[in-house]
Amino acid sequence: MIEIDRLVKKFGDFTAVNDLSFSVERGQVMGFLGPNGAGKSTTMKMITGFLRPTSGTARIMGLDICDTPLEAQTHLGYLPEGAPAWPDMTPRAFLEFIIRIRGLDKMAARQALGRAIDMTELHGVLDQPIDTLSKGFRRRVGLAQAIVHDPDVLIMDEPTDGLDPNQKFQVRRAIEEMSEHKAIVISTHILEEVDAICSQAMIIDRGEIVAEGTPSQLAARSRYHGAVTLTLDTDLKTKAGQVLTALPNTHIEVTTRGDETSLHIFAGPGGLEPTALLAQVRECMSEQSIAPRALALETGRLDDVFGELTRKARPAAPCYDRPAAPRYEEANS
Amino acid sequence: MNALITITRREFAGYFSTPLAFVFIIVFLLANGLATFYLGAYFAVGQADLTNFFMFHPWLYLFFLPAISMRLWAEERRNGSIELLLTLPVPLSAIVVGKYLAALGFSTLALMLTFPIWLTVNYLGDPDNGVILASYLGSIMLAGGYLAIGSCLSALTRNQVIAFVISVVACFLFTVSGAPLVLELFQSWAPQALVETLASFSLLTHFRAITTGVIDARDVMFFATLIGVFLTATVIVVDMKKGEGA
Numbered sequence A: 001m002i003e004i005d006r007l008v009k010k011f012g013d014f015t016a017v018n019d020l021s022f023s024v025e026r027g028q029v030m031g032f033l034g035p036n037g038a039g040k041s042t043t044m045k046m047i048t049g050f051l052r053p054t055s056g057t058a059r060i061m062g063l064d065i066c067d068t069p070l071e072a073q074t075h076l077g078y079l080p081e082g083a084p085a086w087p088d089m090t091p092r093a094f095l096e097f098i099i100r101i102r103g104l105d106k107m108a109a110r111q112a113l114g115r116a117i118d119m120t121e122l123h124g125v126l127d128q129p130i131d132t133l134s135k136g137f138r139r140r141v142g143l144a145q146a147i148v149h150d151p152d153v154l155i156m157d158e159p160t161d162g163l164d165p166n167q168k169f170q171v172r173r174a175i176e177e178m179s180e181h182k183a184i185v186i187s188t189h190i191l192e193e194v195d196a197i198c199s200q201a202m203i204i205d206r207g208e209i210v211a212e213g214t215p216s217q218l219a220a221r222s223r224y225h226g227a228v229t230l231t232l233d234t235d236l237k238t239k240a241g242q243v244l245t246a247l248p249n250t251h252i253e254v255t256t257r258g259d260e261t262s263l264h265i266f267a268g269p270g271g272l273e274p275t276a277l278l279a280q281v282r283e284c285m286s287e288q289s290i291a292p293r294a295l296a297l298e299t300g301r302l303d304d305v306f307g308e309l310t311r312k313a314r315p316a317a318p319c320y321d322r323p324a325a326p327r328y329e330e331a332n333s
Numbered sequence B: 001m002n003a004l005i006t007i008t009r010r011e012f013a014g015y016f017s018t019p020l021a022f023v024f025i026i027v028f029l030l031a032n033g034l035a036t037f038y039l040g041a042y043f044a045v046g047q048a049d050l051t052n053f054f055m056f057h058p059w060l061y062l063f064f065l066p067a068i069s070m071r072l073w074a075e076e077r078r079n080g081s082i083e084l085l086l087t088l089p090v091p092l093s094a095i096v097v098g099k100y101l102a103a104l105g106f107s108t109l110a111l112m113l114t115f116p117i118w119l120t121v122n123y124l125g126d127p128d129n130g131v132i133l134a135s136y137l138g139s140i141m142l143a144g145g146y147l148a149i150g151s152c153l154s155a156l157t158r159n160q161v162i163a164f165v166i167s168v169v170a171c172f173l174f175t176v177s178g179a180p181l182v183l184e185l186f187q188s189w190a191p192q193a194l195v196e197t198l199a200s201f202s203l204l205t206h207f208r209a210i211t212t213g214v215i216d217a218r219d220v221m222f223f224a225t226l227i228g229v230f231l232t233a234t235v236i237v238v239d240m241k242k243g244e245g246a
Helices: A040-047 A069-074 A091-101 A106-120 A135-147 A165-179 A191-197 A215-219 A234-245 A274-287 A302-311 A324-332 B002-015 B020-039 B057-069 B071-079 B081-086 B092-112 B115-124 B129-154 B160-176 B180-187 B192-200 B203-211 B217-244
Strands: A002-011 A014-024 A029-033 A055-060 A076-079 A153-157 A183-188 A200-205 A208-213 A228-233 A250-257 A260-267 A294-297
Touching: A002 A040, A014 A040, A014 A055, A014 A183, A014 A200, A014 A208, A029 A040, A029 A191, A040 A055, A040 A153, A040 A183, A055 A069, A069 A076, A076 A135, A091 A106, A091 A135, A091 B002, A106 A135, A106 A165, A135 A153, A135 A165, A165 A183, A165 A191, A183 A191, A191 A215, A191 A302, A200 A215, A200 A302, A208 A215, A208 A302, A215 A302, A228 A234, A228 A274, A234 A250, A234 A260, A234 A274, A260 A274, A274 A294, B002 B092, B020 B057, B020 B092, B020 B115, B057 B071, B057 B092, B057 B129, B057 B160, B057 B203, B071 B081, B071 B092, B071 B129, B071 B160, B081 B092, B092 B129, B092 B217, B115 B129, B129 B160, B129 B203, B129 B217, B160 B203, B180 B192, B203 B217
Parallel strands: A029 A183, A029 A200, A076 A153, A153 A183
Antiparallel strands: A002 A014, A002 A055, A200 A208, A228 A260, A228 A294, A250 A260
16 A cells, blocks of 8 residues: 655755655554654655655555656545644634545535544534644644545654643544554654554664564564563562572663662573563562562563664764664564 | 635635735725825826826835735745645646635735725716726736746745745836836947847836736736746746755
């Protein structure tokens, strides 16, 4: 449904997007992750035909956005960054304009309008000028505009940015409802969002893909993947620490937050399997009759992967003592 | 075609969604009246025609029309809505022409609201209404020329003030090149052909020709070409900015 074919965008000497290729099928929600300035928005602007690529192209339903932009754009719904609209218009007038310009016939138009309004819950504000609406409503007006013609492909640039938790939840639910029949690309820097709604995720940094896979595959690249996290009262920290350091071939990291302390136990190279490690930690605790608040096997942390991948090669970034690259190869295999 | 009409309608309605349109029309009518009756000494001249009314249009338009055209593209860029507009499945030319037609429609409406002066002159005397009609058409064409120039320059920037200033300057140059003062400056030393070429590029020369009551095909062609050239330039500028990413 969406094929990105070796997209490159240069602004003068600066390469914003460097040789990006990927594809998204119907039913998939691709989460586009990356720090600010990584090239997410630039890529989306090229996919939707707003920016002309320096080289490469994007195909929407097999239609080349550079060669046949109008045909490709009929299949597209696009929510640009910041959900721009014409501030003097009311949501009703705005959506009717979009419907008319997309050439829907009368019957289809009425249904489309009703469905988009239902989905984004705009009923109460339909006749207020858009610039008098709250940020959340404005974002939903933008979303309604993007989905009103029931496009096959939906591109959304930070659809939940600046919304309160309830509004975020609503927008995510709307995206989930639609995802079955569409190919969707969303950009975000909210990592929980990727876990919540994306079937695929891609981390880009400085215009290049640094990691891709399902959200859990990406999380598994985290150094926390397979580690055991033990949470207990801070009073018991020293006692538990002494016991656990006795375990062979492991190392421990401690984080304390008030009266609660977490110990992360990592197996060393060639050390115990995660489940065996968990069993061993549990055994140690019961031997010493320490009652933990929580004991869990980590599946990995997306924010950790994100941080490492997008910070590691930046000259100004803090130095990491762990060699980053080989670890991912291990995680991959 | 559907897209063109839809865009023109939205843009035209956009003028009236704020009080700005009404303020603009009122000030335009006041300025027109002041120019005609005060500067043009309408009553003192003692002639039942509208020469003194149309005479000031090029100079009034010089400031009023860039105020309309400055927002055509600059505002879309600043507002971010340009991204929405240019990713709709609509040819760029339809957007450019639709916006332009809405602006022209609005300025024509403002011009039409000067009809009381036409009623007045018909009440006071027996004017040549054919000349007046030709002059009104000429005035619309003149406005069309200024707006096309303004549209192109508005597409160059995201700042409306800059768009306004450069549009006034550009329109001024296209007007003043036909003013007697400038032409006399050249007449003393430049060959006649150069002076005529210079004058022929002026909106003023062609507008004055039409206001005599003769709609010459050459004058109409001049305005049509001027508008066509600047609207094409607008399409090119907007398209070029797609490559730049501005």
